[in-house]
Amino acid sequence: MALDKSVVKPTEAELSLLNILWQMGPPTVKQIHEVVSATHKTGYTTVLKILQIMHEKSLVIRDETNRAHVYAAANSETHTQSSLIKDLISKAFGGSTSKLVMRAIDDSTSAQEIDDIRQLLNSLEKET
Known part of the structure; x- marks a missing residue:
């Protein structure tokens, strides 16, 4: 069953990586890991696995033309924030x-x- 990317909500870890992607532009896994590891003790393979899951969920796009894969957010920061806010308003504030x-x-x-x-x-x- 294909996922509707307009319905998929990022987890906290995924949102953390999306914030890095929006800030940096399309970086490699190594570059993302360097940013993450500055504040969290996280392994390279953990970052890679989360990005792979995010790719499967259509939260990121992946450029495989070079040896080091480059990732970019599939949606803009504004689009993602709007989607999360609409979901929060619906669930926590009765749509108000x-x-x-x-x-x-x-x-x-x-x-x-x-x-x-x-x-x-x-x-x-x-x-x-």
């Missing part, structure tokens, strides 16, 4: 975006962040 926003904005939100949010809301209001 406003409940998510109200929960996200709490006492730890800085004055600068509140100002940024206010500007975003104002610009969205002008568009409609």
